[in-house]
Amino acid sequence: MNRIVERFARLRERGEKGLVVYIGAGDPNLEATRRLALAFDDARVDVLELGVPFSDPLADGLVNQLAAQRGLESGTTPTGVLDTVAAIRRDCAIPIVLYIYYNLIHHHGPERFIADAARAGVDGLLVLDLPPEEAAEYNTRMETAGLCPIYLIAPTTPEDRIEAIARNARGFIYYVSREGVTGMQSRVADTIGTMTGLIRRHSDLPIAVGFGISNPDQAREVARHAEAVVVGSAVVNEIASHGRDDKLVQHVAGLVQGLATAIKQPL
């Protein structure tokens, strides 16, 4: 069974909320990415979302843009990221989703990329700029390879699109809690409950809520409406400020542990 599906099934059995953590691959280098992944697994992270650095990350805010830039500067390529996933797989089974812009897949050849990703031990792909309307072949190939295509739903998504996206999605649905690019916010949007309710009318998949969640209190609040919480920029920021530090992994794992504790304690 796909590791994402398996993990959410286990969470449901235990009545526990999930934590999805985003980092930019290769920031500050791929070896650090590997070590962070192992530390996250120990810190009870349920899904690792690995951003594959792209030259033109138009859906990302400044924090993740800079992470992508550092990734590119450390020589990170899509193939390098897949090799790192394979290296992580030698030591742990943490579910891994690649957060990626479509050109990188397109250039590699979609069929080959999906096969290579599956072989490396990737469990799902979240392609930022591939809406379901453009994704018919991609969905079929993902199905064949046993990978979950993760789709975003935004506050601007009307109900008929929610229905169409729900039909195509596997693993979990990623609800983007506000209009905008990735990044931290001082408060979380108040429309989350309404939208997750609407999504549930069309899908039994777990819902992960992200974009703008940066501290344990926000994570706990959001967890009331969803099966999982995604934290990205806050973790990326922590990596940015300790990038050259010997204790990078320790610092970042500490932050992540705090988030895990907040959302996993009974509400």
Next chain:
Amino acid sequence: MTVATAKELPDDHGRFGPYGGRYVPETLMHPLLELEHEYFRAQQDGDFQRELQYYLREFCGRPTPLYLAERLTRELGGPRIYLKREDLLHTGAHKINNAIGQILLARRMGKTRIIAETGAGQHGVATATVAAMFGLKCVIYMGAVDCERQALNVYRMQMLGAEVVPVQAGQRTLKEAVNEAMRDWVTNVRSTHYILGTAYGAHPYPVMVRNFQRVIGDEARRQILEKEKRLPDLLIACVGGGSNAIGLFYPFIGDESVRMLGVEAGGEGIVPERHAARFQGGSLGVLQGTRSYVLQDEHGQIQLTHSVSAGLDYAAVGPEHAWLRDAGRAEYSYATDDQALDAFTKLARLEGIIPALESAHAIAAVIERAPAMAKDRIVIVNLSGRGDKDVAQAADKLGLRTPGN
């Protein structure tokens, strides 16, 4: 491909054969579908069309002349060369044709805020102009490098009441300005319309911008039939994203005897990162909403580009051009920075017209091709913009000094 099918594109998904489409983050899907719906309704709406015609005529200054460049024709010793004088439009380039169309659409949709990207600044100025005219708030994204090399246009936009945001990411030119405009749009999508300036991006932009720009070709076709009683043999236009070129070409697509030549920016020659000729060094890719020819490295990262002209300095080309090229309906060549600068000077000296550096690429192509063509042939070159904005940069490159210095 038959000529008829070429003219019917794009299909319902915004595809020109394998090119085009809609590759955007989910937040933009609904707004794009709404825009598509509203645009196609407006296209059928007589009141909208009449309003558009009114502003094109009374505010922008259409129709523009189709001018026989006699001295250039004589000098080159080949075909009769006509210039489609888009440089004479209000704000100084063809960009206003599209800006006026899109702002009327934005008003129909009840949007209160306008954003745009700009390279050379001509689209930014056109957008700031129409936003001022209709009293809408306007923010223009422009690469920091372009702000410097097209400073005159930055001042113009500011004088028109627009906020100009210099973009510091990446190579700080047009591509990064588009990324930043898209980020703004994702964030403010309910109140804001994004007036994209070229025949690029996610559906419906390529078809919508083409249709707002086809007035260039529609007029030119009518004018040449009046003046010469026949169709031209060759059309020439520069191609950045490709809006002035597709505007000129599109109405002639069905006229099989009319050849079309798009001219890309050859920069310092076809060496990676030193040019912006997508059909020379590019390959199929997906960038900023559409599938087309893109300059990219072996991993799919978008490559740096270079051109003396900010408006052509862009890593991808409009999807309809990729399609016309595949179909063999249009041909694409390039002119280098040096060729463009020579053409810039030549047109100024021979015709008393200082062209935009972008349009100078099209002039460079006619200078190259005309001598080998028969005298009874007719060429139309799209003079897409005037060169006021480029005067300081060109003076520097040409080593000009003010007297006494």
